[in-house]
Amino acid sequence: MADKHRLDLVVVGSGPGGYVAAVHAARLGLTVACVEKNPRLGGVCLNVGCIPSKALLDSSEFYHLAKDKLAGHGVQTGRVGLDLGAMMARKDKVVAELTGNVQKLLENHKVQIVQGQARLSGPDQVTVAPADGGKPQTLTAGAILLATGSEPVTVPGLAFDHERVVSSTEALAFDAVPKHLAIVGGGYIGLELGSVWQRLGAKVTVIEMLPQIAAGLDGQISRKLKQVLTRQGFVFRLGTRVTEASVKGKTVRVTLAGGDQAETITCDRLLVAVGRRPLTRGLGLEAVGVETDPKTGRVLVDAAYRTKVPTVYAIGDLIAGPMLAHKASAEGMAVAEIIAGRYSEVNYDAIPSIVYTWPEVAAVGLTQEQVKERGIPHRIGTYPFVGSARARCMGETEGLVKLIAHERTDRILGVHIIGPRASDVIAEAVLALELGAAAEDIARTVHGHPTFAEALMEAAQAVQK
Numbered sequence: 001m002a003d004k005h006r007l008d009l010v011v012v013g014s015g016p017g018g019y020v021a022a023v024h025a026a027r028l029g030l031t032v033a034c035v036e037k038n039p040r041l042g043g044v045c046l047n048v049g050c051i052p053s054k055a056l057l058d059s060s061e062f063y064h065l066a067k068d069k070l071a072g073h074g075v076q077t078g079r080v081g082l083d084l085g086a087m088m089a090r091k092d093k094v095v096a097e098l099t100g101n102v103q104k105l106l107e108n109h110k111v112q113i114v115q116g117q118a119r120l121s122g123p124d125q126v127t128v129a130p131a132d133g134g135k136p137q138t139l140t141a142g143a144i145l146l147a148t149g150s151e152p153v154t155v156p157g158l159a160f161d162h163e164r165v166v167s168s169t170e171a172l173a174f175d176a177v178p179k180h181l182a183i184v185g186g187g188y189i190g191l192e193l194g195s196v197w198q199r200l201g202a203k204v205t206v207i208e209m210l211p212q213i214a215a216g217l218d219g220q221i222s223r224k225l226k227q228v229l230t231r232q233g234f235v236f237r238l239g240t241r242v243t244e245a246s247v248k249g250k251t252v253r254v255t256l257a258g259g260d261q262a263e264t265i266t267c268d269r270l271l272v273a274v275g276r277r278p279l280t281r282g283l284g285l286e287a288v289g290v291e292t293d294p295k296t297g298r299v300l301v302d303a304a305y306r307t308k309v310p311t312v313y314a315i316g317d318l319i320a321g322p323m324l325a326h327k328a329s330a331e332g333m334a335v336a337e338i339i340a341g342r343y344s345e346v347n348y349d350a351i352p353s354i355v356y357t358w359p360e361v362a363a364v365g366l367t368q369e370q371v372k373e374r375g376i377p378h379r380i381g382t383y384p385f386v387g388s389a390r391a392r393c394m395g396e397t398e399g400l401v402k403l404i405a406h407e408r409t410d411r412i413l414g415v416h417i418i419g420p421r422a423s424d425v426i427a428e429a430v431l432a433l434e435l436g437a438a439a440e441d442i443a444r445t446v447h448g449h450p451t452f453a454e455a456l457m458e459a460a461q462a463v464q465k
């Protein structure tokens with residue numbers, strides 16, 4: 001460009017949407033800067049979201065296996081102990097390694113990394129205020145991409161004190177296993193963190209105002225998940241809301257309303273996990289004319305991720321759609337190509353969702369309820385993992401695969417899995433939806449034996465009767 005100080009693209013936020021967009025844009029020949037307000041790159045996902053939670057889920061699952069399951073395989077371990085400090089240190093090490101990798105990735109692609117709080121100061125300008133209070137720096141670019149992610153939603157009467165009434169961030173770093181962890185919200189975050197602490201010895205009570213947990217799941221899968229988690233020791237209070245919480249010493253008194261009478265329970269930690277909201281505070285959206293949805297706070301964009309200000313784009317948790325890291329990454333790839341002058345898009349009908357409980361839950365496409373609501377003629381095939389040779393060998397036979405296909409065309413409409421390694425098995429179903437495959441295509445594809453993926457093949461064959 002004529003101005004040597006002018007960049008092609010400034011990305012605000014270095015999470016899975018932002019850093020992917022920055023790297024891909026650099027690969028396409030654009031000059032790029034990435035602004036991050038936190039000391040470490042990687043955003044919520046790498047620092048206080050997906051990665052630390054999965055590290056703790058894996059570690060707690062190993063503890064559970066050693067304590068309760070290895071004896072069934074003939075492995076004698078003796079008395080199993082828990083070193084929570086070592087578990088947390090391992091989690092922190094994983095996070096540090098991955099965030100370090102993001103920095104190397106950006107540096108290797110010549111992306112300028114700028115630390116500080118970003119604010120839009122014009123349709124083509126971002127002013128960055130350093131955390132140390134130094135002189136602000138203004139970046140000028142032909143395009144600006146907002147990818148700042150989201151933050152936990154607060155609930156009236158349940159203000160975070162970050163010690164006893166906590167968000168998911170604090171629940172990833174407890175210094176001791178709670179005796180009783182109460183969780184407000186039966187969504188993915190609450191169920192995953194509840195699984196971590198329940199395996200490590202906590203009593204876990206999940207309070208959900210809706211009549212089912214993980215409400216976005218296929219109804220049959222949601223009911224099965226509740227059944228399995230209840231057997232593991234979870235206590236569910238569905239159709240119940242929390243009206244107030246008060247902290248006294250190391251105890252939290254939680255007032256519940258689920259019928260005609262109020263009820264109070266006590267716990268030593270209360271996790272509020274009722275959802276997340278776009279993190280737009282301090283970005284200066286209004287000053288430059290970027291519009292947001294008054295109900296959700298989401299940034300309004302067109303099909304090319306462009307806001308009302310033609311030079312400003314937004315992706316990830318800031319815009320409509322599921323708040324998923326891989327959704328943000330897909331949008332990051334697409335918007336980089338669009339800004340570089342190419343055509344690109346994201347197929348939102350083929351984005352998987354995963355709950356990392358054990359057994360895992362994974363899904364893509366339409367649920368049975370959605371198919372019925374839309375009046376789509378369909379057939380369903382299911383296959384239980386109890387019939388899977390690989391699942392029997394592993395001793396993990398809980399769950400099933402459910403495949404929904406169009407009655408006339410046999411095109412796959414949705415796949416829903418609860419079972420071992422569902423997060424990996426779902427990838428085949430995502431590819432099938434992306435390619436417009438029929439159930440018969442999966443049914444006739446030769447799958448390795450014995451594998452968990454065979455259950456998907458069996459479900460596809462069940463559609464064919």
